[in-house]
Amino acid sequence: MIEQSKEVLKNTFGYDNFRPLQQEVINQVLQKNDALVIMPTGGGKSICYQIPALLFDGLTIVVSPLISLMKDQVEQLRQLDVNAVHLNSSLSPEAYGYNVRQVKKGKAKLLYVAPETLMMDRTQEMLSKIKVDCFTIDEAHCISEWGHDFRPEYRQLAEVKNQFPDAACLALTATATPRVREDIKKTLELSDTEEFIASFDRDNLFLKVADKEDPLNQVLDFLYTRKNQSGIIYCLSRRQVDELAFELEQEGYSVKPYHAGLSSRQRAINQREFIRDDVSIIVATIAFGMGINKPNVRFVMHYDMPQNIESYYQQIGRAGRDGLRSDCVLLFSYSDTQKVKYFISKKEGNEQKVAEKHLDALLKFLETRECRRIPLMSYFGEKYPNEECGMCDNCLSVDDNVEDFTIQAKKMLACVKEAGESWGKTHIINVLRGSKAQKVLENEHEKLESHGSGKEWAKGQWDQLIRMLIRQDYLSKGEHGVLQIEQKAEGILKGNENIFGTLDRTSTTMTTEEESRVGSEVEANYDEGLFEELRKKRKEIADEKGIPPYTIFPDTTLLEMAYYYPKEKEHLIALYGVGKVKLKKYGALFIGVIKNYTREHSIKENKGSIEEKVKEHAEIETYIQVGKAFNDGQSIEHLSEEHGVKDVTILKHLKDYLQDGHELRIEGITEASSLSLRQQDEVTKIYDEKGPKMLKVAYDRLNKKIGYDQLRIMQLYYMASQEK
Ligand code: ADP
Numbered sequence: 001m002i003e004q005s006k007e008v009l010k011n012t013f014g015y016d017n018f019r020p021l022q023q024e025v026i027n028q029v030l031q032k033n034d035a036l037v038i039m040p041t042g043g044g045k046s047i048c049y050q051i052p053a054l055l056f057d058g059l060t061i062v063v064s065p066l067i068s069l070m071k072d073q074v075e076q077l078r079q080l081d082v083n084a085v086h087l088n089s090s091l092s093p094e095a096y097g098y099n100v101r102q103v104k105k106g107k108a109k110l111l112y113v114a115p116e117t118l119m120m121d122r123t124q125e126m127l128s129k130i131k132v133d134c135f136t137i138d139e140a141h142c143i144s145e146w147g148h149d150f151r152p153e154y155r156q157l158a159e160v161k162n163q164f165p166d167a168a169c170l171a172l173t174a175t176a177t178p179r180v181r182e183d184i185k186k187t188l189e190l191s192d193t194e195e196f197i198a199s200f201d202r203d204n205l206f207l208k209v210a211d212k213e214d215p216l217n218q219v220l221d222f223l224y225t226r227k228n229q230s231g232i233i234y235c236l237s238r239r240q241v242d243e244l245a246f247e248l249e250q251e252g253y254s255v256k257p258y259h260a261g262l263s264s265r266q267r268a269i270n271q272r273e274f275i276r277d278d279v280s281i282i283v284a285t286i287a288f289g290m291g292i293n294k295p296n297v298r299f300v301m302h303y304d305m306p307q308n309i310e311s312y313y314q315q316i317g318r319a320g321r322d323g324l325r326s327d328c329v330l331l332f333s334y335s336d337t338q339k340v341k342y343f344i345s346k347k348e349g350n351e352q353k354v355a356e357k358h359l360d361a362l363l364k365f366l367e368t369r370e371c372r373r374i375p376l377m378s379y380f381g382e383k384y385p386n387e388e389c390g391m392c393d394n395c396l397s398v399d400d401n402v403e404d405f406t407i408q409a410k411k412m413l414a415c416v417k418e419a420g421e422s423w424g425k426t427h428i429i430n431v432l433r434g435s436k437a438q439k440v441l442e443n444e445h446e447k448l449e450s451h452g453s454g455k456e457w458a459k460g461q462w463d464q465l466i467r468m469l470i471r472q473d474y475l476s477k478g479e480h481g482v483l484q485i486e487q488k489a490e491g492i493l494k495g496n497e498n499i500f501g502t503l504d505r506t507s508t509t510m511t512t513e514e515e516s517r518v519g520s521e522v523e524a525n526y527d528e529g530l531f532e533e534l535r536k537k538r539k540e541i542a543d544e545k546g547i548p549p550y551t552i553f554p555d556t557t558l559l560e561m562a563y564y565y566p567k568e569k570e571h572l573i574a575l576y577g578v579g580k581v582k583l584k585k586y587g588a589l590f591i592g593v594i595k596n597y598t599r600e601h602s603i604k605e606n607k608g609s610i611e612e613k614v615k616e617h618a619e620i621e622t623y624i625q626v627g628k629a630f631n632d633g634q635s636i637e638h639l640s641e642e643h644g645v646k647d648v649t650i651l652k653h654l655k656d657y658l659q660d661g662h663e664l665r666i667e668g669i670t671e672a673s674s675l676s677l678r679q680q681d682e683v684t685k686i687y688d689e690k691g692p693k694m695l696k697v698a699y700d701r702l703n704k705k706i707g708y709d710q711l712r713i714m715q716l717y718y719m720a721s722q723e724k
């Protein structure tokens, strides 16, 4: 069964590789062992029980404290044609009855259930009659009174667990504190060996702290280049939330407030609009966030100081679950600190001491000059292994924050001049970045020398530069925002002067360096226009079905489409997040958008070769097929004939299969060897000494008498027996 988990990962979920610890946890569960899994938000906990659930023939129960989370998970699984149902107080009697029947008939593979519902007699009675293979406790920290979210009903889960002695018990949480972990282990009677702890570093989150000076404008600066992005802005008070939401709305942003002062109905509406991409920004108090599974939250901003590192970490954790770069900016002020200190001074005894400790830890993080991940990780008892992360403001800060912008300033000024000093900044930036937007073509600006001369920078950076040039009197803004060259710019245009800029610590926009840090070539160079079209299509389909857009495809899938420009439906299977079911459901619709777009924009060349990508992907499939066929008794010789490749290719597939954590049928390997036992021993001795990777050494030591093919067979044999 273990072998099949990777297939399910690709075929059903559409992912090529496991994230850290997923494979280990899945193996553990498939062997019906218990596990406590501690992974940060976005680490990929759900797959740890969803894949076993699909491989077991019995039911997987998932206890979850929040109805919204249950619904979300069920919806995502339904999009994959997985039969999952939920039981809780929000369902109508009809829906409830239907779900119960799905469970009773053995049709449902996963049952999400609220703890109160699970304890009810009729649920117990239903479950006593069916085979349960896995008992999952999501958000397991709710068991602990030390946690921030203790739920008394969770305490009773230990007893329920004992009702399913044949099921694996899997507890999952993103809570990092040791005390809570211990509590969970004790309550559920789990041993240390059953604990799986992932690193808490979220390396796709960019961390930035800015001095809070003129917060509204700082927020506006930050948002300026993020028109279509989803994000959360946290404030301390309800009043502040309402004010800021109002201001942002005035500025034309799509924004809704969220705090405990709103009716629960209104809160639900606002949250739903955010999840469905009807609203981009939520301004909220800490009341917002639990139960939000939205993977494409691109930024989290702290308008006010968070209460402590733990809540800060939890809040920024809501950004970038999909693994794409996301920005976390905190506005830090001395007077906020004083306010917090004042509150602490009102507390007493131990409580006061604890609060002081929390504040100290937070200040250490905020005031540090070293990489921010060092104090952050150390708070959670993890040592950050590097000196720099390259994904925080401190790691990328330039001495004195002064940078030389001469090259880009010259490009910008030349472009403004060449276009006749009669255009606003959006158009100028488009020209610089080589856009083929209608307005560019209509004015034949694609023929300008400056067209495409500034592709190295993102829009936001050009925008920042324009503001700097205006500040320094090189440019001015005329009527309708038309950019004009000032006298002072002549020296730059002639090339005999330099421009330096200061980016002070109040800046909430990203510097060139900061902006450039993205995880992949795809993220750096996808086609923004196509991405927007694909997003529109996704939203259209989602609205028709009344589901959140991300359950159709995550952003990453759309980014890859906007990078590879696939034109055959079958090619989509190689992309992130595309499994068989979604390919069938949505493939054609998205291919249609891509074809139209590439035709309209006369795009012939792919940025990345989709053929390569498809080939890579096919190889992943092949080595799994080969590995399985081999274990089923097929010989290496037979497999090479069947696949029309050389033996060594089959050996390579088997090696990949082995290195993926599968076991190999050892007898089948030696069968393929034509060496005598004595020769086999000789080779093994060399591998013992030098390790099995040193083929050339072995070849030479054996006086070149044993060929590489034979050495490879022995290598595989050696590695496979070590795995045992
Ligand atoms: P958590 O519950 O730990 O916060 P999720 O299970 O919601 O995390 O996973 C976060 C995101 O990562 C989801 O969008 C999920 O589909 C995706 N994901 C999970 N595992 C993988 C994987 N192996 N490869 C790529 N994406 C993955």
Ligand code: ZN
Pocket (backbone or CB within 6 Å): 370, 371, 372, 373, 388, 389, 390, 391, 392, 393, 394, 395
């Ligand atoms: Zn850093």
